[in-house]
Each structure stands twice: as structure tokens, then as C-alpha cells.
Amino acid sequence: ATLAAGTAWTLVKGVRNHIRARKAEDGASSVVDEVSTGVALEWQDVRMTLLDKKGRAKKHILRGVNGKASPGRLLAIMGPSGSGKTSLLNALAGQTQKAKRVKLVGCLLVNGKESASLKEHKVAYVRQDDIFYSQLTVRETLRMAAQLQLPQSQPDEEKDAYVEELILHLGLVACADTIVGDDRRVRGISGGERKRLSIACELISSPSIIFADEPTTGLDSFQAEKVVRTLQKLARDGHTVVCSIHQPRGSIFQMFDDLVLLADGQLVYQGAAEGALPFFEEQGHKCPERYNPAEFYADLIAYDFSTPDLEAASRQRVTQLQQAFVNWHTKHSDSTAGAAAEDGKEGTEKPLIKRAKQAVGKQGSGWRTQFRLLLERSWRQVTRDKTTNVVRGAMNVTSALIFGSIFWRLGLKQSTIQDRMGLLQVAAVNTAMASLTKTINAFPRERDIVNRERAKGQYGVSPYFVSKLVAELPIAALFPLGFGCLLYPMAGLHAGAARFAQFLGLVTLESFTSSALGLALGSLSPTTEAALALGPSVMVLFIVFGGYYINPDNAPRAFRWIPRVSLIKWAFEGLSVNEFRGLTFDAAEPGDQATGEGVLKRLGFGDSSIHGAAYQQARLLGFFYLLTFSILKDKEPKFLTMEAPPPRLEELDADSVRA
Numbered sequence: 001a002t003l004a005a006g007t008a009w010t011l012v013k014g015v016r017n018h019i020r021a022r023k024a025e026d027g028a029s030s031v032v033d034e035v036s037t038g039v040a041l042e043w044q045d046v047r048m049t050l051l052d053k054k055g056r057a058k059k060h061i062l063r064g065v066n067g068k069a070s071p072g073r074l075l076a077i078m079g080p081s082g083s084g085k086t087s088l089l090n091a092l093a094g095q096t097q098k099a100k101r102v103k104l105v106g107c108l109l110v111n112g113k114e115s116a117s118l119k120e121h122k123v124a125y126v127r128q129d130d131i132f133y134s135q136l137t138v139r140e141t142l143r144m145a146a147q148l149q150l151p152q153s154q155p156d157e158e159k160d161a162y163v164e165e166l167i168l169h170l171g172l173v174a175c176a177d178t179i180v181g182d183d184r185r186v187r188g189i190s191g192g193e194r195k196r197l198s199i200a201c202e203l204i205s206s207p208s209i210i211f212a213d214e215p216t217t218g219l220d221s222f223q224a225e226k227v228v229r230t231l232q233k234l235a236r237d238g239h240t241v242v243c244s245i246h247q248p249r250g251s252i253f254q255m256f257d258d259l260v261l262l263a264d265g266q267l268v269y270q271g272a273a274e275g276a277l278p279f280f281e282e283q284g285h286k287c288p289e290r291y292n293p294a295e296f297y298a299d300l301i302a303y304d305f306s307t308p309d310l311e312a313a314s315r316q317r318v319t320q321l322q323q324a325f326v327n328w329h330t331k332h333s334d335s336t337a338g339a340a341a342e343d344g345k346e347g348t349e350k351p352l353i354k355r356a357k358q359a360v361g362k363q364g365s366g367w368r369t370q371f372r373l374l375l376e377r378s379w380r381q382v383t384r385d386k387t388t389n390v391v392r393g394a395m396n397v398t399s400a401l402i403f404g405s406i407f408w409r410l411g412l413k414q415s416t417i418q419d420r421m422g423l424l425q426v427a428a429v430n431t432a433m434a435s436l437t438k439t440i441n442a443f444p445r446e447r448d449i450v451n452r453e454r455a456k457g458q459y460g461v462s463p464y465f466v467s468k469l470v471a472e473l474p475i476a477a478l479f480p481l482g483f484g485c486l487l488y489p490m491a492g493l494h495a496g497a498a499r500f501a502q503f504l505g506l507v508t509l510e511s512f513t514s515s516a517l518g519l520a521l522g523s524l525s526p527t528t529e530a531a532l533a534l535g536p537s538v539m540v541l542f543i544v545f546g547g548y549y550i551n552p553d554n555a556p557r558a559f560r561w562i563p564r565v566s567l568i569k570w571a572f573e574g575l576s577v578n579e580f581r582g583l584t585f586d587a588a589e590p591g592d593q594a595t596g597e598g599v600l601k602r603l604g605f606g607d608s609s610i611h612g613a614a615y616q617q618a619r620l621l622g623f624f625y626l627l628t629f630s631i632l633k634d635k636e637p638k639f640l641t642m643e644a645p646p647p648r649l650e651e652l653d654a655d656s657v658r659a
């Protein structure tokens with residue numbers, strides 16, 4: 001609380017200096033160079049409908065919701081689970097995912113002017129799930145965001161100073177140099193600190209409006225209070241702050257100035273928070289003294305599914321309240337939210353922050369800077385993730401030791417021909433599987449972060465993708481190289497420096513291709529779990545057609561294309577040529593295979609060459625990279641904008657009368 005109280009003014013100054021710098025930078029080139037005194041938001045008749053296949057309404061998610069949010073005031077959207085809080089927040093923030101069967105209509109007024117979306121304004125959206133690069137510290141995460149979003153000509157010292165201010169004012173000093181971590185296995189900062197880091201990241205772009213989706217979910221009450229206090233301070237500094245919240249405790253609820261109560265997608269109350277008690281009292285529901293109003297409202301507007309009677313009674317009560325609110329609001333609208341919103345709360349007696357609107361979506365930095373920054377980030381992420389690297393290294397060494405022991409010093413007996421083929425196939429499969437699972441495990445999460453950053457226009461796909469490959473490939477190469485270096489001498493494969501080097505080259509290339517396949521599948525799949533299910537299935541198919549188990553000529557025609565795209569097949573073919581060509585076996589019995597060339601012929605690799613197999617593998621690698629790149633580019637998140645609602649019946653009547 002002391003921190004919050006003492007830092008508001010400094011934050012104002014910081015943001016103002018920062019904005020001045022941006023204004024100076026933008027100068028004549030700025031798309032909008034307007035200094036505003038805050039953004040007042042009003043929405044009318046917002047309806048979100050889920051349609052069935054025939055385009056008919058299947059479910060009403062939001063049913064004609066009205067409301068307003070004003071600069072200087074903190075607005076809470078409350079309601080039971082499934083009441084439409086997140087849907088309303090998304091609709092207002094322009095973050096409703098585009099989907100064929102979702103229809104969004106409504107009227108949005110920004111500073112009194114009708115507007116289809118908030119694209120013209122700097123909007124921050126603090127999501128429920130905070131995802132970051134786990135190995136970067138809080139300071140590094142913020143610096144990266146500042147470097148990517150702020151104008152290139154702004155000196156680095158200024159950007160860093162702004163980041164330090166954000167760290168200070170959002171209470172992140174103690175954890176500034178701690179890695180962010182993730183909620184799965186890398187322990188990092190606490191949940192509350194993550195949430196405040198999310199807010200800090202969003203503040204970098206100097207937003208006028210801040211939306212926060214259930215910012216207290218999953219936090220203990222102390223952390224939750226700190227987060228809401230931060231949002232309240234931001235509101236007092238002149239931002240328009242809208243947040244959805246489930247059922248806050250009393251001390252948190254007190255911090256909200258305005259309230260939107262939703263039940264089943266419909267308003268039960270909307271207006272100043274202090275106006276809600278009189279409204280419910282008027283309807284015969286008096287809140288007991290010293291009772292948390294938030295809990296009281298939640299109980300009143302929740303459906304009770306315990307018995308059919310209780311359900312019917314609770315539904316009737318909610319419907320009555322919704323109808324009562326329509327009448328009550330018409331009567332009281334002038335004396336509640338409207339009047340209150342115009343002035344803001346006590347903190348806004350001082351002038352509101354002057355904010356320069358930025359060109360939305362404009363990238364702060366050029367391609368080369370984006371590449372350098374993203375390369376730095378990827379490099380840190382990959383080199384600092386010691387646990388993953390150690391486990392991956394240990395797995396490769398263990399596999400090499402196990403296979404090396406099983407196929408120990410093969411020699412040149414006839415029986416080793418089959419052993420050799422088995423070993424080469426195992427080497428190809430093991431290498432491919434190891435890099436595929438690693439990539440598939442990590443990439444979908446990273447893709448989500450990148451999609452969010454790209455949706456804000458921070459950088460393009462190409463600098464991201466190129467930097468990722470440049471940072472990761474040298475580290476990724478170490479694992480197959482280590483595997484090959486141990487396995488080759490242990491198994492006593494074809495001696496010679498060139499053969500050994502070619503073996504290492506082939507497994508490394510295959511490892512890259514498999515990882516590229518993982519990227520393509522990871523970018524296609526909606527979740528990590530889906531990618532993990534898809535990856536091994538594709539790989540099993542590649543293994544079956546890997547050159548060892550089936551001759552493609554004997555397979556049904558429909559499957560004959562698979563060997564051409566099987567990275568296992570090209571690796572096995574290359575490794576086989578490298579091993580068998582020029583090798584002579586002990587042949588005592590008639591029918592024994594005396595030369596490696598004969599073995600290759602039997603495998604169908606008689607005319608194959610190492611270079612040919614490597615070339616085909618490289619083509620596959622390029623294809624998977626290209627595919628990933630295209631999917632990332634194409635799958636850029638798309639959002640619905642609000643359509644104007646159809647004219648009301650009365651308006652139609654008036655028009656026809658006039659006509």
C-alpha cells in the first residue's frame with residue numbers, strides 16, 4: 001500500500017517523460033499526434049451469439065449489454081462463472097477470436113464518437129494466463145518489450161530508465177533479476193509478480209485503456225489485493241481500467257468505482273459500485289451489515305442447481321432483477337454512473353495524464369534490430385535452460401552407451417550385416433524421436449507468446465523465425481554429435497575419418513529435419529497435447545517406410561509417396577551407403593554376401609549416394625521450415641469487430657412513417 005501510494009506521481013512523471021520522448025520521435029511521421037485527456041468508453045446493446053450450422057442462434061452469450069468505463073475509474077465486470085465476463089471484456093477490447101459461428105454486434109462509443117473498434121487507441125489487454133519466455137529475468141523481459149515496442153531513435157538509456165520505473169512502480173524490484181519461470185517445471189517469480197509483470201509489459205506501449213481478464217485468479221488474497229491496487233493506481237493516473245473479476249473479497253471490492261453485474265449474459269446491474277446496494281435494497285434484497293457486498297451480489301445472481309425447485313426459484317429471481325434493473329436504470333442513470341464517470345474519483349482532481357496516441361501496430365524497430373533482439377532472447381532461452389539441456393544430453397549419451405554396448409564391435413562376420421542394418425535404423429529412429437519430442441514439447445507454448453506479441457505488431461515472422469533457428473541450431477547439433485561420437489567407435493562401424501564425419505553430418509542433418517517437422521506440427525496443432533499426439537503417429541509412418549521394414553514397391557500404391565517424405569528413410573539410406581560401400585565381409589558359404597555393395601543392392605540403395613540422400617534430407621528440412629513459416633504467418637490471430645446492431649423495430653416504424 002505504501003509503495004502504491006508513494007509512487008503514483010512518479011509513475012505519472014515517468015509515463016509523461018516517456019510519452020514526450022515518443023512524441024518527439026514520432027514528430028510529423030506519427031499517424032496520430034493527438035494529446036488526449038483520457039478515453040471514455042461506452043457500449044450499447046452488445047450481443048454475442050453462437051450460431052448453429054444453419055446460421056440460427058444456438059446460444060446467447062451476451063444479450064444486449066450496455067455500460068460505460070471512464071478514465072480515472074476502475075470498473076469491475078462481475079458475475080458467476082459462465083455469465084459472459086470474459087466474452088464482454090474480449091468484445092470491448094476487440095479480442096474476440098474470429099470464428100464462423102460467433103456473431104458479435106453492438107455499438108461502441110469512444111469519447112462519445114461511434115467506433116467499430118478500439119484500433120485507433122492504445123489498448124492493453126492483460127490476459128488470464130501470463131505466458132513468458134521462462135528463462136529471461138523480469139528486467140530482461142521488460143527491456144525486450146521496450147526495445148521492440150518503443151521507437152528505434154529513442155536512446156537505450158531512456159528505454160532502460162522507463163523499464164526501471166515500471167519495475168519500481170509495479171513492485172517488481174525484489175524479483176527484477178529473477179527468471180520468470182513457468183507454471184510447469186521452471187520455478188521463477190510468484191503468481192502475483194507474474195501478473196504485475198504482465199501489466200508492466202502492457203504499460204510499455206502507454207495504453208489509454210487497460211483491460212484485465214480475471215487478474216486475481218489463482219492468487220492468494222495478499223497478492224490479489226496488490227494487483228488490484230496497482231490497477232486502481234493506474235486508473236487514478238488517468239487510464240480507463242476495465243477488469244473482470246470472479247468474487248473478490250471485501251477489501252478488493254471496495255477499490256472498484258464502477259460495477260457491471262452479469263448473469264447469463266445479461267445485465268443485472270451497471271453503474272457506480274456504491275449504487276448497487278440501494279438498487280438491490282429497492283428490490284427487497286438488503287445486504288446484511290458487515291457482509292461483503294461482492295459475495296452478497298454473487299449469491300443473489302447465481303443459479304442454484306441443488307433441486308429443480310431451487311433452480312426455478314433462482315432463475316425467477318435473476319430474471320426479475322434483470323427486468324427491475326432496466327426500469328431502475330432509466331430512472332437513476334443520471335445520478336449514478338453517468339455523473340460519477342464524468343468526474344472520476346478523488347485521484348483525478350489533478351490533471352489526467354496527457355497521452356499521445358501511437359500508431360497502433362507500428363513496430364518500434366527495424367528488421368535487423370528485431371532479429372538481434374530476438375536472437376538474444378532465443379539464445380538466452382536455449383542456453384539457460386540447463387535442466388532441459390542436461391536431460392537431453394544425458395538421454396543421448398545413455399542411448400549411445402546402450403546401443404553401443406548391444407552392438408559392441410560388430411566385426412565383419414556375415415551375421416553383422418543384419419546387425420549393422422538394425423543399428424543404422426535404430427540410430428536414425430533414436431535421433432529423430434529425440435529432437436521431435438523436444439521441439440513438440442516446447443514449441444506450441446512459445447508459438448502462443450509469439451502470436452500475442454505479433455498481434456501487437458512488435459515484430460514480423462521472418463526475424464523471429466530466422467533468429468530462432470540461428471540461436472537453436474548450434475545447441476541442437478551438440479546432441480546428435482555427442483550420440484554419434486560415442487556410438488560410432490563403440491559399434492566399430494566402417495573405419496575412416498571421412499566416414500565418421502559423414503555419419504555425424506547425416507545424423508545431425510536428420511536431427512534438424514525432425515526438429516523442423518516438430519515445428520510444423522507444433523504450429524499446426526492447437527495445443528501441446530495435440531502436437532504430442534500427432535508427432536509420434538507421423539513418425540511411426542516414417543519409420544515403417546524408413547527403408548528397413550518394407551520395400552515400398554510391395555506396399556499399396558497409395559502409400560508409395562511416403563518414403564519420399566520420410567526423414568528416417570533418407571537418413572537410413574545415407575547411413576547405409578556410408579557404412580556398406582567399400583566394406584568386405586567374411587564369406588565362407590555359397591550365397592554369403594561378400595561386399596557391402598551387394599547389401600546396398602538388396603536394400604534397394606544400389607544406385608544411391610550419400611550426397612543424394614543428404615540433399616533429399618536437406619530438401620525436406622527446407623520444406624518443413626517453409627511450412628512452419630507459412631503456418632505462422634497465416635495463423636496470425638484474427639479478431640471479430642463489432643457489427644452495428646440491426647435497427648430496432650421502433651426505428652424501422654419511424655422510417656417507414658417518414659417514407
Ligand SMILES: Nc1ncnc2c1ncn2[C@@H]1O[C@H](COP(=O)(O)OP(=O)(O)OP(=O)(O)O)[C@@H](O)[C@H]1O
Nearest residue numbers: 050061079080081082083084085086087088102246
Ligand atoms: N467461442 C465460443 N464458443 C462456444 N461457447 C462460448 C464461446 N465463447 C464463450 N462461450 C460460452 O459463453 C459462456 C460465457 O463464457 P465466458 O468465458 O465469457 O464466461 P465467464 O463469465 O468469463 O466465465 P468464467 O468466470 O468461468 O471465466 C460460457 O458458457 C462459454 O462456454
